[in-house]
Amino acid sequence: MAATMSTASGVKTSFQRKGKAKSVQIQGTRPSLHNNLLLVSTGVPSFDFILGGGLAVGSVLLIEEDTYGHYAQILLRYFLAEGIMSGHNLFLASASQNPQKILKMLPFPVEGDKLLAGDAKNDPTTSAGVEPMKIAWRYESLPKVEGNTPSHKFGHSYDLSRTVTPELLSRVITDTFYLPEEMKEESKSSPLYLCPTHQKLLRRIESQIRDGGYHLTDSVQSKQTPERTILRIALHSLGSPLWWDENSSEGIDTLTSLCRFLHALRGLLRNSLAVAVVTMPTHLLEVFTDVRRLERLCDAAVQIESFAGSEKETNPMYEEYHGLVHVKQLPRLNSLTLSTPDTADLGFKLKRKKFTIEKLHLPPEFSDSTSRPQEDVVLPSSSTGCSSIFQKRGLDF
Amino acid sequence: MPSVFLQNVKGQEGSSFLLFEDSRTHSGRLLLYALANQISERFDQFHVFTTELSPDETSSYIGSEVSSKLILHDIWTDPLGWNNPAEETDPLKLNPGSDFISRLCCRLAPSVSKIVVVIDTISSFLPYHTDSQMCSAILSLVTASERISDIQNVQVLGLLHSDLHSEKTVKALRYLATTQIKLSVEDPSLSTIRDAHGVFEILQNKKNGKVKRQKEVYRVDGNHHLELSVYDQQQKQENSHGNDAQPDPTANLTFNLTLKESERIAKEKVVLPYISNKDKSELVTPPGSGQIFYEPDDADDFDEEDPDDDLDI
Numbered sequence: 001m002a003a004t005m006s007t008a009s010g011v012k013t014s015f016q017r018k019g020k021a022k023s024v025q026i027q028g029t030r031p032s033l034h035n036n037l038l039l040v041s042t043g044v045p046s047f048d049f050i051l052g053g054g055l056a057v058g059s060v061l062l063i064e065e066d067t068y069g070h071y072a073q074i075l076l077r078y079f080l081a082e083g084i085m086s087g088h089n090l091f092l093a094s095a096s097q098n099p100q101k102i103l104k105m106l107p108f109p110v111e112g113d114k115l116l117a118g119d120a121k122n123d124p125t126t127s128a129g130v131e132p133m134k135i136a137w138r139y140e141s142l143p144k145v146e147g148n149t150p151s152h153k154f155g156h157s158y159d160l161s162r163t164v165t166p167e168l169l170s171r172v173i174t175d176t177f178y179l180p181e182e183m184k185e186e187s188k189s190s191p192l193y194l195c196p197t198h199q200k201l202l203r204r205i206e207s208q209i210r211d212g213g214y215h216l217t218d219s220v221q222s223k224q225t226p227e228r229t230i231l232r233i234a235l236h237s238l239g240s241p242l243w244w245d246e247n248s249s250e251g252i253d254t255l256t257s258l259c260r261f262l263h264a265l266r267g268l269l270r271n272s273l274a275v276a277v278v279t280m281p282t283h284l285l286e287v288f289t290d291v292r293r294l295e296r297l298c299d300a301a302v303q304i305e306s307f308a309g310s311e312k313e314t315n316p317m318y319e320e321y322h323g324l325v326h327v328k329q330l331p332r333l334n335s336l337t338l339s340t341p342d343t344a345d346l347g348f349k350l351k352r353k354k355f356t357i358e359k360l361h362l363p364p365e366f367s368d369s370t371s372r373p374q375e376d377v378v379l380p381s382s383s384t385g386c387s388s389i390f391q392k393r394g395l396d397f
Numbered sequence: 398m399p400s401v402f403l404q405n406v407k408g409q410e411g412s413s414f415l416l417f418e419d420s421r422t423h424s425g426r427l428l429l430y431a432l433a434n435q436i437s438e439r440f441d442q443f444h445v446f447t448t449e450l451s452p453d454e455t456s457s458y459i460g461s462e463v464s465s466k467l468i469l470h471d472i473w474t475d476p477l478g479w480n481n482p483a484e485e486t487d488p489l490k491l492n493p494g495s496d497f498i499s500r501l502c503c504r505l506a507p508s509v510s511k512i513v514v515v516i517d518t519i520s521s522f523l524p525y526h527t528d529s530q531m532c533s534a535i536l537s538l539v540t541a542s543e544r545i546s547d548i549q550n551v552q553v554l555g556l557l558h559s560d561l562h563s564e565k566t567v568k569a570l571r572y573l574a575t576t577q578i579k580l581s582v583e584d585p586s587l588s589t590i591r592d593a594h595g596v597f598e599i600l601q602n603k604k605n606g607k608v609k610r611q612k613e614v615y616r617v618d619g620n621h622h623l624e625l626s627v628y629d630q631q632q633k634q635e636n637s638h639g640n641d642a643q644p645d646p647t648a649n650l651t652f653n654l655t656l657k658e659s660e661r662i663a664k665e666k667v668v669l670p671y672i673s674n675k676d677k678s679e680l681v682t683p684p685g686s687g688q689i690f691y692e693p694d695d696a697d698d699f700d701e702e703d704p705d706d707d708l709d710i
Contacts, residue, residue: 068602068608070602070606071606098540098543180536180540242536243529244528254529284565309602
């Protein structure tokens with residue numbers, strides 16, 4: 001009898017879902033639909049969508065900054081704020097602004113009040129919530145169904161007009177790296193293959209990953225840490241003049257050092273529970289091929305082009321948007337193909353509670369006037385094939 | 398349209414770095430000092446690092462109201478420290494112990510919270526430093542409030558001869574600047590200000606991400622007062638006549654689309670070719686009044702009665 005039972009159960013359970021056993025359960029993550037990678041959200045759902053569902057854990061995203069760096073920093077802040085909501089630990093490095101200040105400027109999650117209230121409720125009276133159900137006796141033995149708490153959602157919305165409260169910020173471990181302060185204590189390390197600035201930063205990230213137990217190979221041996229989480233690494237304006245170091249490192253130019261740094265960072269992240277977003281003012285790097293080299297060293301690269309201060313600001317075609325998003329490279333992890341968005345023409349707009357990236361399209365024409373003003377503006381002075389040359393503003397056939 | 402430049406003088410809460418980019422054809426020094434004079438009226442100390450002008454000449458740019466606040470750091474007299482070999486550092490070289498901020502601190506009066514710093518010019522320092530050293534020296538000045546507890550607000554005004562440096566260097570400094578002022582070579586005589594000194598373009602990068610760009614005309618009078626007006630209004634009017642006019646499709650046609658009433662009537666009267674003669678004769682009778690003339694012959698079997706009662710014979 002027992003034998004038959006065992007065979008019967010054996011038949012039942014012979015089919016095992018491959019993914020379920022493997023996937024690590026970490027809050028704020030979800031497996032990718034395409035290749036079963038563990039993804040985290042950038043904090044902007046539409047941005048996640050473009051990147052193929054989110055940022056894969058262990059990858060590096062490069063955001064090429066707009067001219068004034070404003071919108072790129074907003075994306076970085078969203079990335080960090082999402083870390084707070086998902087319970088991920090944060091590491092922020094910056095050279096131009098005090099990272100503590102940037103942390104204080106993180107946008108406030110719309111559900112943040114609820115989350116804080118939930119914290120306050122849970123802490124003192126955990127027993128009060130366990131009131132047994134009195135519908136019928138047999139329901140009492142049923143396992144308690146957890147309500148889907150908002151903190152376990154993937155991607156949240158944030159209110160840019162408010163900043164995070166210290167209570168929210170204290171929910172996760174944050175660590176910062178402020179270059180002017182770090183460079184004060186001079187420590188000449190032996191063989192330099194990086195600029196001192198990059199060297200220092202890399203060392204710091206290395207120690208963060210090692211000490212925080214984010215390293216995957218370490219944890220196999222020691223499984224004391226049951227509650228694992230993700231480290232979100234945000235590097236603000238890496239590659240700006242303040243990170244340059246032409247003088248003190250003889251023989252290594254900044255760009256080579258930057259490439260080596262990104263390469264090392266990527267290698268470091270590949271086997272750790274960490275994800276990095278790097279913003280970089282690539283418009284300051286002169287040669288185009290340099291930028292391509294940097295893009296290739298990251299898993300994904302996206303360029304933000306803001307209309308602020310440029311001529312496109314007044315272009316009626318773009319009046320709904322604040323800028324354009326140029327996808328330079330998409331992640332190609334564990335697969336031969338990559339998920340491509342439908343269109344390469346993407347624009348972004350920033351509202352108080354939302355940063356959205358969407359397909360660029362012409363605004364609907366509401367006016368009855370026969371002329372479409374954008375047609376004149378979109379092609380400024382470019383005489384296309386069938387336009388007549390001698391008459392500038394005549395009717396073309 | 399209000400002057401962006403003046404707004405800059407009036408309400409500036411946080412520290413900022415204003416970069417003046419001039420060239421050989423149009424010196425920005427007059428504008429730089431005129432603005433610095435205005436700002437320092439509300440500030441406690443007014444530091445000037447001068448490298449290209451003698452101290453006497455520099456003070457001629459300073460207004461009488463603020464001259465009491467002036468603290469001059471003279472780098473012109475002895476730029477490389479030859480007169481004073483005992484001194485370890487050269488005035489033009491910014492070492493960790495003797496950069497802008499530490500030289501400033503030596504001469505900082507107690508309980509000073511708001512200071513204006515003019516660097517005239519950044520170009521003199523650049524040959525001795527890399528871009529990153531220069532940038533971090535300026536940044537340390539702008540962020541001085543983080544390290545020196547008394548200081549709340551530092552306005553740094555730097556003059557750069559942008560035609561002397563590589564694009565990379567200029568871009569690096571622009572990256573740091575909260576406000577860029579580019580002295581332009583355009584002719585100011587078109588403007589509303591009489592005897593204007595020149596035109597400049599101001600680009601202000603606000604903290605909320607908005608960027609303002611405007612062209613203005615300036616004039617500095619004998620008392621170092623600054624007179625400003627927006628430049629591009631006239632140009633805009635010109636442009637609106639030129640570009641904004643809707644293209645008239647009937648302008649350059651080989652045929653006439655706009656007919657007068659008399660022309661229209663004349664046109665309708667014209668008998669076009671390739672219409673057969675028969676049609677032409679029919680054209681004579683007015684339309685809608687056709688008549689049938691029929692004469693029955695003998696072969697016709699003519700019935701008096703209308704079988705259908707509808708022909709109305």
